[in-house]
Amino acid sequence: MxxxxxxxxxxxxxxxxxxxxxxxxxxxxRVDEKDPAAVGLGYKHDATKVDAKKYANYKAGAVCGNCQFYQGKPSDAWAGCPLLAGKQVNGKGWCSGYVKKA
Missing domain, CATH: 1.20.5 (Single alpha-helices involved in coiled-coils or other helix-helix interfaces)
Known part of the structure; x- marks a missing residue:
């Protein structure tokens, strides 16, 4: 016993x-910024480093954490994203597939 x-x-x-x-x-x-899918979407771990001239749809304050595709809570540091094959993205990141959560 x-x-x-x-x-x-x-x-x-x-x-x-x-x-x-x-x-x-x-x-x-976690997705690598050099991953071909991430490059194609212009993904950056830090949204403040997005080239706003290249990505005209980028707006300040738009981050993965408040995107409809972010599969975590807005406060989660990292969570999955179906746009990047379910790999984890930084909540403070951004990509051109961003759609504001309703």
């Missing part, structure tokens, strides 16, 4: 390890 103490010494490190692996996997799923 396993005691509560033995159980805790086994479970807590296992949960910590799974959390670390989960974080690493999520980081690996």
């Amino acid at each position: 396993t005691s509560r103490r033995q159980f805790m010494f086994t479970v807590v490190p296992a949960v910590a390890a799974l959390s670390a692996v989960s974080t690493a996997v999520r980081a690996a799923d």
